[in-house]
Amino acid sequence: MxxxxxxxxxxxxxxxxxxxxxxxxxxxxxxxRAGIVEATAWPGQEKALCEALAGACNLRLSAGSGNGAANREGVCAFNIGPGRFLVSGPRETLAHEMESAVPDTIGTVTDLSHxxxxxxxxxxxxxxxxxxxxxxxxxxxxxxxxxxxxxxxxxxxxxxxxxxxxxxxxxxxxxxxxxxxxxxxxxxxxxxxxxx
Structure with a gap:
């Protein structure tokens, strides 16, 4: 690194x-924050995105505005717009982990770490x-x-x-x-x- x-x-x-x-x-x-990622749901896929983030990062999120969560490993996420979450954590592999967990049919994952x-x-x-x-x-x-x-x-x-x-x-x-x-x-x- x-x-x-x-x-x-x-x-x-x-x-x-x-x-x-x-x-x-x-x-x-x-x-x-070694990993900073934006996850965005396609229209109608907000709940599915929250479920994918829960699986990938152990975060309990809902599609409502303003909400957020954090886990014991230092990964946190919060809503920054309709169907959009900013996720960050101490691992450089965060973007890759999220890309693997969020199928193209649900939404997009963009690495913002740099x-x-x-x-x-x-x-x-x-x-x-x-x-x-x-x-x-x-x-x-x-x-x-x-x-x-x-x-x-x-x-x-x-x-x-x-x-x-x-x-x-x-x-x-x-x-x-x-x-x-x-x-x-x-x-x-x-x-x-x-x-x-």
């Missing part, structure tokens, strides 16, 4: 930044920081754990999944990752943040 260079550049280095007089209230980090960067943000003010950037309700009642959505910030497409009570993962096109990471850092300056 060849390790990919981070697109975030030298500005994204470990340390504490911003106004942390009251303590550091969020942590921002780049996450390693074209996405995953940023994590966690801490007591994670919702506060994200609400500055996206017109979404990040309260846990409206955005429960494992749920997700596809959105954008100033023309930069972002898929967001809540992975814990105060933890989110953001999938960004690799070519925009540095710019978006800098935007996320600026949004976190008033609460104090740590890069890990």
């Amino acid at each position: 060849v390790e990919r260079a981070s697109p975030l550049g030298s500005d994204f280095r470990p340390g504490s930044y911003g106004d942390f007089a009251n303590g550091v209230e969020v942590t921002i980090l780049e996450l390693d 074209g996405r960067t995953v940023l994590g943000i966690e801490g007591p003010k994670a919702e506060w920081v994200l609400a500055k950037l996206f017109a979404l309700d990040f309260a846990s009642a409206a955005f429960p754990v494992h749920s997700g959505c596809a959105t954008a910030h100033h023309e930069i497409a972002v898929q967001i999944q809540r992975r814990g009570e105060k933890r989110f993962e953001l999938y960004v096109l690799r070519s925009f990752a540095r710019s978006f990471a800098n935007t996320l850092r600026r949004a976190a300056e008033d609460v104090g943040y740590t890069i890990k």
Whole structure:
């Protein structure tokens, strides 16, 4: 396995930044997701796609919007549009495993691993920081754990999944990752943040 260079550049280095007089209230980090895949169902095949993903990745999904799931091996998935799921995990073989499990009669599987960067943000003010950037309700009642959505910030497409009570993962096109990471850092300056 060849390790990919981070697109975030030298500005994204470990340390504490911003106004942390009251303590550091969020942590921002780049996450390693060796496999990132989009699975899309043909019209009328949404349920069959969810069943195929359950078989391939041990994920319990339904075709409704916003839902998501995760398994013990670190594979997670969430709905990013009608009949569309973003699936990620620690294995480079994820795309191949899903291609084998999803027949052409059900839908398509596209490997996005080379074209996405995953940023994590966690801490007591994670919702506060994200609400500055996206017109979404990040309260846990409206955005429960494992749920997700596809959105954008100033023309930069972002898929967001809540992975814990105060933890989110953001999938960004690799070519925009540095710019978006800098935007996320600026949004976190008033609460104090740590890069890990």
